[in-house]
Amino acid sequence: MVATSHDVMLDIELYQPTDEANALALAASLGKDGWLLGGGQDTYGWLKDRNKTASAMIELTQVDAWKGIKETSDGIEIGAVTTLTEISKNPLVKEKFALLAKAAGVVASPQIRNVGTLAGNLAQDARCWYYRRGLDCYRAGGNICYADSPEGLNREHAIFGASRCVAVSPSDTAPALVALDATMVITSAKGQRLVSAQDFFVGPDVNITSMTSLEEGEILTAVRLPNEWANAEYYFEKVADRNVWDFALVSISAAMKVSNGVIEDSRIACGAVECVPRRLDDVENALRGQQRSEQLAEQVAAIASEGAEPLNYNHFKIPLIENLVKRAVRG
Amino acid sequence: MGEIVRYKRDVWGEEVILGVSWDLLWVVAVAVLVLLAAHATVMAVLANKKMDMPSGEGKRVVRHESIDRWFHWVMALSIFALILTGIAPIVGLRFAWLNWHWMAGLLLSFITVVHIVRSLFWQDFKSMILGPRDFAEPFDSTRLPGKYSFEQKGMHWAVTVVVMTVIATGLLMFLQIDSPFWERTNSMPESQLGLVFLLHGLSTLALVALAATHIYFAIRPEKLFYTRSMFKGWISEDEMKANHDPNLWSPKQAD
């Protein structure tokens, strides 16, 4: 926190690699000093505020191999620096994974979606205002959480899984990817590793300073959506204060396999209730093999909020998550 | 590098202490290794000259009651758990450490309190008191200690101070997070909290050093019988006589 409201970035190098190898080599050699740049929509604010600094940016969006959407034998693969607009409008995504198209289509505002990338949306940092203001809270490496305190302003914070930090997963596409059982392709100079969408996101109990499992030098290069959940019945809803340009108060992404009104299987994840997209395993289990009905919706809704620990101002997230689950079950 | 204390700006832009610089962990690790290696080398050289280790056979005397051995090992376990869960995330091993850490901390606190009470009223507390005579002991090879040698007493009290600091600061830190017992409060200004973190960090570093030293001596060949006694409870009369003054310590025979 400084006494001037900073508004221009400090000098910083910019690398614009156009091929994979070069980008990976840069990421490896710059390490912590290299800020990975997608569309930059979560970057420039930090740098202008001077609340985070880096000595170099590595722009990933000029690497063609990491852009675009293509069909694979098992589903589709989306280059991680594909823009959100492209994802939301892509015929293949809309046809098979409309859940993701919808989620990508409600992120922030049209202009941000035009530039912002999937990787950027997934790897964006916590939106807790204390943290963003540059306070040295736990997430910033400090000893304190300002939001989870008797007087903290925590209306938008977590009701589940908090560990010192109570920031929530701000991404709209993250829960959709968890619901679709996506696989994240993480590449580094050392090679490639695959991580499930669910494991890609980490809570503060495990790593309080990063919301993803990306390590230094690693780049999220693609997201794979398996056909397993293609064309399932989807339900997506984002409830935010404003209908555009806002982060979810709670969002729900559900994929269900339904036949003759019976929910054979489902994957449901919620955004903005926990530091990671919250997978509702218990709800999924309760739904399995059940006939879709209002009673079923009511019944499983309560399961969704079990174990919630609301803070001062976010009790409303409990009925809200329950209601969204109900809506998903109703279809 | 070179920073010992980490600072940060508080909400109003003032600089306050954040905690210890964890770079010191490496400094401590290296320093301890160097010191112990030096000790080992010296001992190895000396070992060529005298090599009359007392026999572990024959009559046995009681050195540690079973309850005290339990205390020791539970304490050791909790301290190791604390060090591991506390330090692993700092060196980059990611797991949900905090719950284990405070649970281990509570265990250590509990066992420490029990140990204090027991040692004050049920054990021979005087045997652990460091007196002027103890300080002369290292410089006079004719003097043998009572139940505990100068080094042992020193180690004990050093560990006591450090553990008490770790516990006290740890409990204060514990108050700052949500737990099954309370919801966190903002009970402390950031600057004070920073001091608490600093003390916790410094005492952790000391504890790491002490633990390393303790283990080192526990596995030294000439001290190994003490370690055995911490498992089995007894030392041989030979070992006792070679290392202790029976006038100052008259343990009962072991079964």
Place this chain on the structure above:
Amino acid sequence: MAYMHIGKDFVPPDVNGKVTGRIKYAEDYTREGMVYARLLTSPIPHARVVNIDATEALAMDGVFGLLTADDVYPDGEPQSTGLKVLTNEPTLVGEPILALAAIDEKTAETAISKISVTFERLPFVLDPLDSLAEGGPDAYNGGNTYVFRQGFASEKWSADQVASFRAGNEPTAEPQQTFAYGDLDAALGESAFVYETAFTTAGYPHQSMEPRSAMAYWENGKLYLHGTSQSLSALADGMASIVGVPQEDFVFINEATGGGFGQRARANSIPSMAIPAKMSQKINRPVMMRVTRDEETAIGGARQGFQGWIKCGFKADGTMAAADLYIISDNGGKGGGGDAYSAADCISILYQTEAVRFRGTSIGSNTGHRGAQRGPGQNQIAAIIAPILDKAAEELGIDRLKIRQINTPQNGDVGGARQIPFTSAYMPEALKMGAEQFNLEERMARSRKRNGTKVTGIGIGQGYHDAGRSGMDGIVRLTADGRLKVHNGVGNLGTYSYASTSRAAAEVLQMPWEHVDIVTGRTDRHLPITSPQDGSNSIFTNTRTNYGAAMDLLNKMKELAAMELGGDAADYDFADERVFKTAAPSEGMTFAEIAQKGIALGGKFTGASDLPEELNDFTKISVNRLAGESLMGIYHDTPHNNNPPGFTVTFTEIEMDIETGKYDIVEMVTIGDCGTVVHPQGLKNQLVGGAVWGIGLAGYERHLYDPQNGLPASTGYWQSKIPTMMDTPAKIKTGWVDLPDPENPVGARGIGEPAMGAVAAALASAISDSLDGHLFSAAPVTADMIINHVAGVTSEAVPLAQNNFRG
């Protein structure tokens, strides 16, 4: 009456510049050698600067100088709650402490981070009720309130009194301010339905799109300041003395202003523009000071929040017999306002309440700078009172439109604290017109009907603001080539009233619009003092001045014609830019010829002598500089008699999703009663713009400060929850009564502020309707509040909290 210009759309001269990007706002200017200033602002909500050490910063390459409060106020800072240019006694986070000028902004910011300021921290408070409580901190040095002409004072209640108020009870402490008329007890006694509740409304920032950036330079002893204002002459009038430069040597340049909403009307609410002026003087270079969004949020003004209690009594026939109102208004860390008084005044006027008692106390908090914001007071209370009216209608079995008609102000009525007659009032007509356009009867049948998770809510709201003043000056000129120059100091902030009020002069002279030039944009074009364009008063105030000046010009033209062609001025008429003998129309002179004659004669004809006695000093400077050049019409407006009201009514239908707390505004019709319509497109814009603001007040906008450390949490557009295109209806239907007001020469009254109140009220009414008549007694009502209400969850919010979340 058939007008040539009034009531007709036209293309205001600045629109082209706005759509091409050519029009310049303060930050769009550059000047040779210009350097950049940035601010160091207080990181502490309440403090005193003990020491500033800028040695390291000033030693940096590219740093030109520093400006501190000591430079600006060598004799000490003025003692008031008003915003200072720079201060050593900050009372809110973000208050400017010093400015530093450098070769570029990056260098300036880096240099500022090397300045060491030692602060003494002082206790701070964010909620006025916490300050009122015995032993609670005071926001200011010297108290928690400021009494006009007396200075700082400390108001304290007992802890029990505060607790009782928070619990919803009538405050028992002595108020700072009060007015009353009628027999309140008797009126309550006669009431068949009495409703009593505590309530809160949020204060929130103006967030004009253009931050209050400014650029200044000095040349030949004159200060040229590129800045922002709601009215450039009114602002320049005050700004000169803030900078400390004689009015004669001050040129204020302000072609366009990116939004004002109350906070750029007067110099003392935007003193930061003096920083580049003073800095430029000190370092002898042009200085640009760009203000960031963050800074704009802190010092750009905010509405006063209310912590109030209200008791209303209605007779069995629906008449509002009594209104008893007690309001603690949040004065913020700087500034203040009379919102609470206006709120009570508004109830009295809008509902013709028989007995009213107002009690109010204004208390500071170490939060954003406060000041008038679109309908200050009237619009906050609008959102509180509308659902109460609905409740009364429900309890008394009266139709919801009917209860408003029963209580409506109309022609011949009086209203307000001083029971002043209206100049005219056509609210009954507006209610009728709105109900018809909205198709109220049919829609009302859907009220509270549920469809799946959605429930229909119907809302009716009314808005009021006193929308007209007098006493300003007008200058119009006829040049030798026969063109009419209307000198207009009304600012260009999007109402286009600088242009539409100029058309009153063109109307008087029946001049084709192509022959009229509006002279504005910078004060060295010699402007009269005009309305500050606040309080929706421009259209009323400046049609009066321009009309008057044009009449003066016309009279002078007739006089000149009579001098030339013989006879008496009264024998002359005019048409088609020609003055002629009424009896012999062929004998006459063109406007151009008359202008030439006037110029030749000089004296009173060219403004060189015989000026109206009461002309303002500011206008005199302009007239003196213009004297001799052209035939001049000059006018000093005399005071008008009564209260010219701006009235609006809004009908809306929403679909409330009770599972998400979100609602769609399905239909919205808003009707204005603002006298004769001068400029239909401009009026429509005021109505739809007011609607967006009303939607923000009723449902979205917020002002959050962290109780732990006083930091502002809602600093940008996102966190302030400014309504977007997707939060407002895809179409807002507008209409107007269009009946003339007798106290304005073209029949016009203002509308901008009530346009917001009616919508806030209608939306609050509709939200309440969709939730079976539940009253939140709060504004805004956000999604979380609705979800909690529907689910029966109790919030942990502090009751009546201010600058925080509410329950």
Place this chain on the structure above:
Amino acid sequence: MNLNLTRRRFIKGVIASGAAATTTGVWVAANGAARPAGAVERMIRININGQVRTVDVAPQETLASTLRYKLGLTGTKLGCNRGECGACTVLVDDVSTYACSVLTHSVKNGRVETVEGLESADGTLHPVQQAFVEELAPQCGYCTPGQIMAAVGLLRENPNPTREEARQGLSGNICRCGSYDSYLDGVMRAAQIG
């Protein structure tokens, strides 16, 4: 601000005196290591409103800064400088983009269009500009260039939008005056003129 320098030095000193003996350069951080080659050059050529301009651009410079301060194209406004208001909207290869939140270097290979580039050489306004004038869509005008560019971008992609589509298309542009209704009227009219 360094408010507590003295206290800091004191504490540092006390601790250092105890630990100094052991801090013998064991742990050398990788800071200060040489950067890899290949970082962007400052002088670039960029196509703005159909003209290729050569301009000196810092690596971290935003397009809004370049346009406003290097090229004098002040029609692009800064309302928030954080991508929260839309006043700085420009088109990059026909796609609406917040100029405050994109680096000039990132778009140097694209076609940048600003509000200044819409008018034809003979002074004829672009249909969107013309429609906005006719509907008197702007109020204070500060958001107008951004609204116009968003509208132009929308109409290039969808020449005949429904009012709802237009609303979606312009939803990334705040108008604090609340002129949304008039802007939408303007877009619908522009589609007709188009």
